[in-house]
Amino acid sequence: MDHSSSSPLIIQFPVNLNCASATTPNEQSENHNGKTKIINEMDFFADKKELEVGGSAIHDSTNNSIVDFNVNTGLHLLTTANTNTGSDQSIVDDGVSTNSNEKRSKNEKQLAVLQAELERMNSENGHLREMLNQMGNNFNSLQMHMQTLMQQTDQNRASEEEHKTSDGLMEPRQFMDLGLSSSAKTGEASLSSSEGRNELDHSSAADKDVGGGEDGQGPENQVPKLAQSLKSVDQDTEATMRKARVSVRARSEAPMITDGCQWRKYGQKMAKGNPCPRAYYRCTMAAGCPVRKQVQRCAEDKTILNTTYEGNHNHPLPPAAMAMVSTTSSAAKMLLSGSMPSVDNLMNSNFLAQTMLPCSSSMATISASTPFPTVTLDLTQSSNPFQFPRQPNQFPIPIPFPDAPTVGNSSAVALLPQIFGQALCNQSKFSGIQMSHDMDQGVHQLSPTLPPMHRGQLSDTVNALANDPNFTAALAAAISSLIGGSYPNNGDNNTNDVVDTTSNNDESGTTSNNNSNDNHKRSSSRFQVN
DNA sequence: CGTGTTTGACCCGCGC
């Protein structure tokens, strides 16, 4: 009796995790008139911690017995519990029976019940912890986005002024500032080769000349350094995240998959060991956006298009794209969390793959071997031995996708809802906060008929994809948008554009088949280095 | 004319 009353206390926790509001309050109110809501949660973790660490100390007198049990979870505690709680139990038993055997049996029963409760509690606790971690990740991502947006708002003002004074400095400044203040300096510095070089130069010059839109307020270098020291942690994370890459392999006749962003080709190079040239694209949705992608066909199977995304968008994107980007950030964070390129990465990678694409976990592989941790999505499932030859640390998993040399539309399309659905569903776990918020907005903007759930948006995408004659490209685009950071359309239009833009790829053969309204942006970006 | 692509040159990191 007393035990049963004590156990329910602990089980109230599920409350906070899922929408902190809906279901639980009632239960809680029933149990304790709201007295224990938060306290329970806190106590729960506290108990758990103590259990893990010392396994001894307990605060609440009421919970003592329970905690002791918990500590012992094993066998011995039961006996100790008996001895310790003997008095308490005696109180209960007094009225019932005097027989010691009966007492024992009763105690054992109670203990069993308690153990069951404890197990429940433990499992719940674990679940809660997971949720807490997820929430933490979500919070970080959200914070990042907010920071970006806020900075951009300020940036727009500053950039306008700067634009008046000096054209050449505008873009670099914007780049630096928009690039997530934290990541700006270090991140760009770490960026490969000439661009980072140029931008650093410009940034320094801009800091001197302009005095800085944000971090440049202080004189000279001290302020940035201070900011660096203050945000060092974020810097590292962001810088590393920027290095993280998301690679998508898909069969497509199109020269490039459409992922909802606008790209400008800035270079093409013959890569060693591959007769097919590698094309370099830069995001042009905003001046100074550090996001780049490389597109290259597989040497052995030229129908396979390998698209690699790198970096995080530093500009506001359409809500849907934002959600995707947040997912990318989360994914990158997940990928990069823990120890970076070490064995731990394997764990994270595997987890990432399974988390993001559980049912299609087969499609996701993570490489920790390359300089940059890479998430690879393979949509080809070809018999091609060249598929993942070079990266020993990857986790190639058999793909549920039908092996589709020419991509059988019907069968593959049939799988789409499941794949995407689960992918998104799990993405929501990844960055559930942003997903729910952003996607809601996005859905409303994109199509009022869609339910305010990302799944709805997803299904819409799936439908659009299903209708796409060039299914492979569309599929790749959608997947890449899921992982690569943008929604497979510009977000300004209906999701139907998924089909349109994708099909456009077949013809245009080049990058920005998207909006024409970005021309000025692109032109401005050209002056970036000047 | 504006915009986007092409492509040779350049820079940098890395290995030898």
Add this chain to the structure above:
DNA sequence: GCGCGGGTCAAACACG
């Protein structure tokens, strides 16, 4: 120090 390869720049070119 040198060569190689990857990545980027930017003038030249193409296109609507």
